[in-house]
Amino acid sequence: MTPFSSHARRIGIVGAGAIGGHFAARLALAGHRVSVLARGDTLRALDTSGLRYTSPGQPERVVEVHAHARADEIGPQDLVVIALKSHALPALAAALIPLIGPRTVVLPVGNGLPWWYCLAPGHPLEGLRLTSVDPDGRIARALPFAQVLGGSVMASCSSPAPGVVKHHSGGRITLGEPCAGVSERAADWARTLTEAGLPTVASDDIRRDLWIKLLGNACSNPLSVLTQTTTDRLLDAPGTRDVYERLMTECLTIGRQAGLALDIDIAARIAQTRELGAVKTSMLQDLEAGRPLELDAILGAPLECAARLDVDAPLMRTVLALATLRATSATT
Structure with a gap:
């Protein structure tokens, strides 16, 4: 040393x-x-x-x-x-x-x-x-x-x-x-x-940067928990890729309404994620290990922002409800 x-x-x-x-x-x-x-x-x-x-x-x-x-x-x-x-x-x-x-x-x-x-x-x-x-x-x-x-x-x-x-x-x-x-x-x-x-x-503008990171976490992490699969398979299947895109669109809309300068092309952002290959998200690793999941910070907090801004995010609410139940079922 x-x-x-x-x-x-x-x-x-x-x-x-x-x-x-x-x-x-x-x-x-x-x-x-x-x-x-x-x-x-x-x-x-x-x-x-x-x-x-x-x-x-x-x-x-x-x-x-x-x-x-x-x-x-x-x-x-x-x-x-x-x-x-x-x-x-x-x-x-x-x-x-x-x-x-x-x-x-x-x-x-x-x-x-x-x-x-x-x-x-x-x-x-x-x-x-x-x-x-x-x-x-x-x-x-x-x-x-x-x-x-x-x-x-x-x-x-x-x-x-x-x-x-x-x-x-x-x-x-x-x-x-x-x-x-x-x-x-x-x-x-x-x-x-x-x-x-x-x-x-x-x-x-660290608030902008944190929201840009959130765009990936809010999609990849909970969806990987619900499907128990890696990100490449999530994005290669047309049905789950569509869910991923719509979830990212909601998150991006909330951030823009919050005044953040988010010049993000969703297709390009997803392509970057796909290039990383078969990634097992940290949230899926936590689920498999029986540890608590960071759903509140990754989905709950942006939903609080959406409520303050009067932005509807129905898919995000649905994914949070399903992932929360999945996490609860894994520990009972």
């Missing part, structure tokens, strides 16, 4: 799974002081064996990180990367307060729409509290909006065992200010992450 230096940052990683482990490994190998908030088997694995990390074309490396069970054992950080599933954050948010000092930057990188998405002023959704992702406001109370940078990660990673992370492909990260514009802190952290092998750009 690169020696710890006076130029290193203190970086806390919340969520030691696939994406969190990818961040932790790259940043630690670049010489930053990385602390990981973990529990159970993952905490024990990190304590005893370190973080085992592989990336295409490179041998497995054992990366030293500082693993802790409680945030108060870590203390205030320069950057806190929140790589939890969206449904896990409300219960944990208050416990993260010890990680946040007056100058700490909070970078959530989960799927779907985050709790802060409508908190910025000056757009049609201003002031809407997304109860799908923050039911009683616990996240908003614990994590200061002024210290948040929005983040989107386009990387394929997996964690086949506790403390083991595999980076398969991709890796582009986009971050930006919730209130738009490229700030000095966004540009600074984009450079820091890029230098650590996490290619990052600072966006002038």
Whole structure:
């Protein structure tokens, strides 16, 4: 590992799974002081064996990180990367307060729409509290909006065992200010992450970028759960491809009514997804493993936006109802 230096940052990683482990490994190998908030088997694995990390074309490396069970054992950080599933954050948010000092930057990188998405002023959704992702406001109370940078990660990673992370492909990260514009802190952290092998750009409209990512997640993830198949088969069958297109059209309509500049060609976007081949979505992997699904952030939150904007999205509502029942049936 690169020696710890006076130029290193203190970086806390919340969520030691696939994406969190990818961040932790790259940043630690670049010489930053990385602390990981973990529990159970993952905490024990990190304590005893370190973080085992592989990336295409490179041998497995054992990366030293500082693993802790409680945030108060870590203390205030320069950057806190929140790589939890969206449904896990409300219960944990208050416990993260010890990680946040007056100058700490909070970078959530989960799927779907985050709790802060409508908190910025000056757009049609201003002031809407997304109860799908923050039911009683616990996240908003614990994590200061002024210290948040929005983040989107386009990387394929997996964690086949506790403390083991595999980076398969991709890796582009986009971050930006919730209130738009490229700030000095966004540009600074984009450079820091890029230098650590996490290619990052600072966006002038992170809300737009998150909605563009949502377009894929809102279609591929729930439809893969309902059909229990990979994205190539979804798009090759005319019937399910039509459902996919109509679902994307509804999502795109909501985003445009929300004031987002979405110059998206649906056919071209679907073609990009098809080129990725036989992708098993993260939501289908969660279903097969018996884990909760991120339906609220990926479908529930945009439906809340649709209701505020008086946009009808009947197919999205139907898919959410069916996928929710499928998820419930899988755990009973």
